[in-house]
Amino acid sequence: xxxxxxxxxxxxxxxxxxxxxxxxxxxxxxxxxxxxxxxxxxxxxxxxxxxxxxxxxxxxxxxxxxxxxxxxxxxxxxxxxxxxxxxxxxxxxxxxxxxxxxxxxxxxxxxxxxxxxxxxxxxxxxxxxxxxxxxxxxxxxxxxxxxxxxxxxxxxxxxxxxxxxxxxxxxxxxxxxxxxxxxxxxxxxxxxxxxxxxxxxxxxxxxxxxxxxxxxxxxxxxxxxxxxxxxxxxxxxxxxxxxxxxxxxxxxxxxxxxxxxxxxxxxx
Numbered sequence: 001x002x003x004x005x006x007x008x009x010x011x012x013x014x015x016x017x018x019x020x021x022x023x024x025x026x027x028x029x030x031x032x033x034x035x036x037x038x039x040x041x042x043x044x045x046x047x048x049x050x051x052x053x054x055x056x057x058x059x060x061x062x063x064x065x066x067x068x069x070x071x072x073x074x075x076x077x078x079x080x081x082x083x084x085x086x087x088x089x090x091x092x093x094x095x096x097x098x099x100x101x102x103x104x105x106x107x108x109x110x111x112x113x114x115x116x117x118x119x120x121x122x123x124x125x126x127x128x129x130x131x132x133x134x135x136x137x138x139x140x141x142x143x144x145x146x147x148x149x150x151x152x153x154x155x156x157x158x159x160x161x162x163x164x165x166x167x168x169x170x171x172x173x174x175x176x177x178x179x180x181x182x183x184x185x186x187x188x189x190x191x192x193x194x195x196x197x198x199x200x201x202x203x204x205x206x207x208x209x210x211x212x213x214x215x216x217x218x219x220x221x222x223x224x225x226x227x228x229x230x231x232x233x234x235x236x237x238x239x240x241x242x243x244x245x246x247x248x249x250x251x252x253x254x255x256x257x258x259x260x261x262x263x264x265x266x267x268x
Contacts, residue, residue, distance in 0.1 A: 002039040006032060025112055029069045030062045037061025056089060060096050067097035068104035071111035076100075132262045136221045141254060142238050144247040149184070150175040151205035158184070158204055159193055169235055172208040173245045180237060180245040182208035214239055215249060228254060 009032050016023030037057035045052045059080050066076035076097045081087050147161040148171045161170060168186040173179060184207050192198060192207075213227050215238045227236060228251045235248045 002035050002042060006035045006039060009035070025069065026066075029065045033062035033065030034058040035061075036065070056092075059084060059089060060092050063093045064096040064100040068100040069112050071101060071105065073097040073101040132258055135261055136254075136257060138215070138217065138219065138221060138224060138238070138249065141249050141257060142247040143235075143250060143253065146171055146235075146248050148173055148245070149204050151181060151203070151208070153204045154200050155189070155192060155202040155204075155207075156199035158189065158207070159199065162186070162189075162193070169248065171237060171245055171248075172204055178244045180214070180239050180243055181205075182210045183237065184208050211237060216241065217246060221254075224249065225254060225258070 009028055013023040013028045035058075037060055038054055040061070041052050041054040041057035045054075063076040063080040066079065067073040070076070073094075074097075077090070077093045080093055081090060145165070146167050146169060147165040149158055149161055151172060152175070158170065170184040170186075172181045172184060174181060184204065188207060192202065211233075213231055213233055213236050215224055215227065215236050217238055217240050224236075227233070234251045238246045238249050240246055
């Protein structure tokens with residue numbers, strides 16, 4: 001029965017939250033800890049151990065669960081010590097709480113209260129830089145006014161694209177499914193543009209190359225900023241999870257947005 005209760009309570013609490021209800025965090029944690037402690041004391045008693053105090057096991061189990069779920073070992077120790085009206089269990093409470101915290105922290109770096117925020121990159125910490133980057137959204141920084149050409153296009157088509165755009169980078173994608181193939185820089189074709197006799201002899205696929213850096217649409221802004229700061233790139237192509245071309249993100253826009261949001265955050 002204790003095993004069933006220990007396993008059923010987290011499922012019931014999760015189902016309550018998933019259904020939109022309020023199942024609480026603190027009380028279910030205490031319940032699971034108590035049943036786990038009672039289960040362990042029952043097993044030890046049936047194995048022949050003497051002088052097993054089931055109530056003490058339940059209290060220590062409650063402290064361990066609170067320390068792991070809330071990432072608050074000191075809170076768990078002093079809370080359970082106050083519930084017992086004394087500090088006779090202080091040493092086992094400390095041992096179990098600290099071990100629970102260390103073990104949980106190794107696999108889950110955030111407490112249950114901040115876990116979902118951390119997954120959505122919305123967790124604000126004391127680090128201003130990280131907070132600003134978490135608030136920035138990559139999809140709002142993408143620029144789509146770059147000319148797109150196809151591998152089988154000739155230099156003539158590329159020169160026409162140069163006439164129609166003010167950007168110095170051209171995205172090369174597959175004509176059939178928009179798969180990103182590479183880029184062409186204006187500097188790489190500048191001399192070729194003055195030789196019309198080669199317009200129909202040179203193809204885009206002969207001029208393009210795969211850039212060293214690209215950005216995924218689901219990539220964190222911290223990673224994007226790192227790529228800009230560790231490279232000399234001014235524009236980096238943004239791709240979706242299937243390697244489809246979306247647009248470019250520019251160094252200037254990232255850092256100007258960063259400065260603006262940093263100023264707003266400091267004023268708030």
